[in-house]
Amino acid sequence: MNAKMKTMSVLLSAPFFFLTAQAQIAVPQKVKDAFVKAHPAALNAKWEKENGNFESNWKGNGQDHAELYAADGKFIQSEADIEVEKLPDGVKSYMREQVHKKIKEASENKDAAGVWTYEADVKGVAYIFDHEGKFIKTAKAD
Secondary structure (H helix, E strand, O other), X not given: OOHHHHHHHHHHHHHHHHHHHXXXXXXXXXXHHHHHHHOOOXXXXXXXXXXXXXXXXXXXOOEEEEEEEOOOOOEEEEEEEEOHHHOOHHHHHHHHHHHXXXXXXXXXXXXXXXXXXXXXXXXXEEEEEEOOOOEEEEEEOO
């Protein structure tokens, strides 16, 4: 490769290096410590900043997981994808009888108070249910 081609190659690849560097965020140590304490076996977590909070995404036990932490390391909420078939019967019945649409994705969620809920996503809408499968509300799907 001649000098001119090398220069062109470097110039063309520079934006990609810049974008990659921009995608990495600085996660506060308190957030990292809280995450590692809660999930010592979780490897290769990817981090995103979401409304001033920090979201970790990783795979474990064959599932996709996400957890949200405040900048001070306090746990906010978690979400673990599950198979649609594993939703409680009450969720599946409600969706079949009231919504009449196929569930695209499902998850088990936990908030900071330790309250577990289920989420069934259909066409951009998240249907939220309590731990027994009773409908609570709708929200915008992630």
